Amino acid sequence: MRFLIAFVALLGYASASAILAPLVYGANAGDVQAAAIDAAVVAQDHTRAAVEGQARAAEAAIQYNTEAARQVAESNRDLHENAYWNGVAATQNYVAAAQSQAAAVNGAAAAVRAAHVAAAPLAYAGWNAPLAYAGYGVHGLGYNGLAYHGW
Incomplete structure (x- = not known):
């Protein structure tokens, strides 16, 4: 136990000297x-x-x-x-x-063309004969040169 006390005292002295040495x-x-x-x-x-x-x-x-x-x-x-x-x-x-x-x-x-085509048989009766022979074909009802041309 004396050794332990002496060791602690020595450790305390060393610590104090390291802190106080620059001041002293x-x-x-x-x-x-x-x-x-x-x-x-x-x-x-x-x-x-x-x-x-x-x-x-x-x-x-x-x-x-x-x-x-x-x-x-x-x-x-x-x-x-x-x-x-x-x-x-x-x-x-x-x-x-x-x-x-x-x-x-x-x-x-x-619808208009269909209505004209429906009236086409009248062309065979001679109404559009000049148009039929002129190369237009007989495709409609025509009077005074008016006719539907279906080419």
Whole structure:
């Protein structure tokens, strides 16, 4: 037990001498220079860490802005693409409507032609004889040179 007490006392004395030695004996030039170098290195490390932090923040801002610009461009492209295809669909609808109108007009014309063809047997009775021999064929009811020509 005495040994343990002596060991603790010796350990306490060594600790106190390491803490109190610079105050009692004074600092030598080498220790002061080493402390100044250590302080300069710590300051450089803090400065470097701050600059690297700013660089990472700037890079993150650039990436965020780049991604935002890409998303805006993609949205604009989608809007323009949709507008283009909507225009194509509208044009196709207009064409289909025009074709429907043309078909309706052709149907009406076919009905008129059918009515004229139904009256064609009268042409055989001699009403359109000059037209029949002129190369038009006998296709309709004609009087005073009016006739339907079905070529």
